[in-house]
Structures are given as structure tokens and as C-alpha cells.
Amino acid sequence: xxxxxxxxxxxxxxxxxxxxxxxxxxxxxxxxxxxxxxxxxxxxxxxxxxxxxxxxxxxxxxxxxxxxxxxxxxxxxxxxxxxxxxxxxxxxxxxxxxxxxxxxxxxxxxxxxx
Amino acid sequence: xxxxxxxxxxxxxxxxxxxxxxxxxxxxxxxxxxxxxxxxxxxxxxxxxxxxxxxxxxxxxxxxxxxxxxxxxxxxxxxxxxxxxxxxxxxxxxxxxxxxxxxxxxxxxxxxxx
Numbered sequence: 770x771x772x773x774x775x776x777x778x779x780x781x782x783x784x785x786x787x788x789x790x791x792x793x794x795x796x797x798x799x800x801x802x803x804x805x806x807x808x809x810x811x812x813x814x815x816x817x818x819x820x821x822x823x824x825x826x827x828x829x830x831x832x833x834x835x836x837x838x839x840x841x842x843x844x845x846x847x848x849x850x851x852x853x854x855x856x857x858x859x860x861x862x863x864x865x866x867x868x869x870x871x872x873x874x875x876x877x878x879x880x881x882x883x
Numbered sequence: 884x885x886x887x888x889x890x891x892x893x894x895x896x897x898x899x900x901x902x903x904x905x906x907x908x909x910x911x912x913x914x915x916x917x918x919x920x921x922x923x924x925x926x927x928x929x930x931x932x933x934x935x936x937x938x939x940x941x942x943x944x945x946x947x948x949x950x951x952x953x954x955x956x957x958x959x960x961x962x963x964x965x966x967x968x969x970x971x972x973x974x975x976x977x978x979x980x981x982x983x984x985x986x987x988x989x990x991x992x993x994x995x996x997x
Binding site for chain 1: 914925926941985986988990991
């Protein structure tokens, strides 16, 4: 069965620190990969996605993620976080045979201290 | 503006009562999804529908029912058989049957037991 694992459940950083959130998935075939963000009191928003091509994808607000197929990983990075990045972050995977179904990780709560 | 509207924002259920959560989209999307979000567990798929008058069970369908009589509407009923209904419920949609498109999310409905 497909699964997604996010290694960090709660991360606390100071402003300007670098961020890396881990995401590993289990699926043997072609995948689409996503990072979603949920700011306090807001709906889930797409940060970035990977379908094919360059494994380093750039998203909104300075976020990027790298797809490493051999490691089944899609880690999210940002060189310098801001207080406004405080949110919950979800990694999600969609297998090519699943016709739309997303499998989500458990989520990582990021708290950025000013 | 196009989007997904979930109502109500907060809902309270008495023991033994069925309640229905509304999800409406004006994006002309074909596929719609219902997720349940619990702390520390991410989002889990309840039901999904790729076309009008057709829907499929997700990973945690027991105690829930849906209908898809119109393209823009995908209501979720939480039945009395769902023994632990307290959660945050999210509705999502995608333009086609799901592949190659990210999901768009509504603002969610928070369901609590009285």
C-alpha cells in the first residue's frame, strides 16, 4: 500500500534559519508529488508540485523541493524562513494508477520565532 | 471568484444523529474529494467522485455516505455509525479525473460531538 512519511512533526526555528522538511513515500510506479501548506485559519494551498522533468522544483514564497527517485524522497527546503512561514506543511503523493487520489503525510507544524 | 465553498464552518452533532456537510464548487471541476483531518494523522481520504452519479470509497469510508447528483455538489453525510466523527473535514476538487492536476481545497468544516 502507498504511504507517505514526514519525519518531523513539530519544528521550531528562528527567523532567517534554513528549513528542510523531510518526506519519504512508498510506491513502486510513477508518482506525482506535492507540498501543501495550511496557514492558521486558512485552507490548504499548493506550495509546489512535481510531475516530471527537472527534479528540483520551485514553488511560491521561496520554497523549493527536490525529488530524489532513488531515495523515494521529496524534501522541502527554504534558505531563510520568515515568521509568516508559521504553518502546517503536508507532503502528498499521487500514484499514476490512482486517478486522482492523494495520499498525505502526517503533517509538520512549523513555528518560526521572530 | 471561482472556488470551493464548504458549509457550515462549524457543526455540532448529537449522539445518534446524521449530519450532512455541504461542498459546492464553481470551478467546473470533474473530480471531487472528501478528506478527514485529525491532529498528527494528516488527511485521510473518505470518498471521491470522478464524474457525476459515480463515487468510490476512500481509505476510511465506514460511517460516511456521499452523493454526486450534480457536477458542482458533493455532500458528505456523517452517519450515526461513525463512532468518532469529531474532526476537521476538507473537500477538494480537480479539473479532470485527477491526474496531472493539483487538488484545490475548501476552507473546511469542523465537526464536534455535543
